[in-house]
Amino acid sequence: MHLEQLKYIVEVAKTRSISNAAQNLHVSQSTISKAITHLERELSINLFTRSRLGALPTAEGKNIIKKAYEIVIKLEEIQEEAQTQTSLINxxxxxxxxxxxxxxxxxxxxxxxxxxxxxxxxxxxxxxxxxxxxxxxxxxxxxxxxxxxxxxxxxxxELVYETLLEGRVMVCVSQHSPFAFSDHITPEELIDETIVMYDEGIWKDSISAYMNRYGPMNILFASNNTEVIKKAVSEGLAISFLMDIALKDDHYVKSGEIIPIPLINIEPSRRSFGxxxxxxxxxxxxxxxxxxxxxxxxxxxx
Missing domain, CATH: 3.40.190.10 (Periplasmic binding protein-like II)
Structure with a gap:
């Protein structure tokens, strides 16, 4: 039994794919496949069930893979401890x-x-x-x-998270927009406005669902390139919805080309990020x- 074999079975279990595991570990598929076969022969059990759907751990294999994962983690901790002793992170x-x-x-x-x-x-x-x-x-x-x-x-x-900050929904308008001097904007005021949307699934769906209560939105386009969105807003082609944290130190806002205005009467008006x-x-x-x-x-x- 070798450490490389343990690393291979842990990675295959994570990705449920020998090909993906090989790609992540920068080795060939045959290298991983042979290593797993040799380990299975040594242990006299099947660790994975292979099919067109991928490589899934067997009932007997799950406990072995769990212990292998613990060993791999300990090995990485030892390597990190050595780095810490020399005050270097590489x-x-x-x-x-x-x-x-x-x-x-x-x-x-x-x-x-x-x-x-x-x-x-x-x-x-x-x-x-x-x-x-x-x-x-x-x-x-x-x-x-x-x-x-x-x-x-x-x-x-299998995922853990921590909230780092909250952001508030802002309506971004051009400095030449009639809204530019508003203290806040309500959804009803935006019914006839042309809109460019940030193309984040949850974000886009929730904003669209809420705004559509007041009438169909006139969406010019959707993109996850915020520079393109802000350029369209600054040139007065449309308005957009962005979070205040995405606009901190933004050059369009600093120059006055884009005016961010709080959107009120919308729930939730704040979003969590982490x-x-x-x-x-x-x-x-x-x-x-x-x-x-x-x-x-x-x-x-x-």
Whole structure:
């Protein structure tokens, strides 16, 4: 029995796929398949049931895989302890963030973290919240930063999360809009307005469902590229709904090209955002350290 075999069966159990496990571990499918076969022969039990649907742990295999996971975690903790003793954090971790939610805060946090830990590599992607959850479940990323409202956490017991901050729904209008000098806006006032929507599943659906109570919305387009959305608003092509936290230090707002105005008489008017991780993936020292930096930066904004 070798440590590589234990790592392989843990990764296959996470992804339920030999091909995905091979991709994540940067080895060939045949390497993993042979390693599992040899381990099964050594233990005289079948660890997985292979089919067109993937590789699923057998009843006998589940306990073995659980113990293998514990061993892999301990090994990673030993490696991290060695790094801690030399006061260095090396390596990399994968992070996904919802683009309109955390970018202004996240980019500054990354800059500070990178300055203190220049040898560490953070691989960051932008995805909508449902895709972030799926990547966490499949073990593709270490941390997700996303909207956590309306997620059925009972259906995702393998995930844990923490709320970091709340955001308020704002109506973004051009400086030349008749609304530009309003203290607030109600849904009824927006019935005839042309709208560009942020294309986040939960966000878009909840806003659309609420606004449609007052009449069909005139949606020009939907996008998860907030720069495109803000450009359309600044040029007076449409209005949009964004969170106040997505507009902190925004250059369109600072220049006065976009005016954010609170949207009232809408429930819920505030949304919760936070970090999410999988219980089945090792919570690395670097990931924990990065979250400390993120929380510290958020505390300075409050």
């Amino acid at each position: 390596g990399e971790f994968n992070l996904s963030a919802s683009p309109s939610l955390f970018m202004p805060i996240l980019l500054k946090t990354l800059a500070i973290f990178k300055k203190d830990y220049p040898n560490f590599k953070v691989i960051m992607t932008e995805k909508i919240s449902p895709n972030i959850m799926e990547d966490l479940i499949q073990g593709k990323i270490d941390i997700g930063l996303a909207m956590i409202d309306e997620v059925d956490w009972n259906a995702h017991e 970090w999410v991780r999988s219980k089945n993936k090792h919570f690395s020292l670097a990931a924990r350290e990065f979250l400390k930096y993120l929380k510290l930066h958020i505390s300075k904004l409050e």
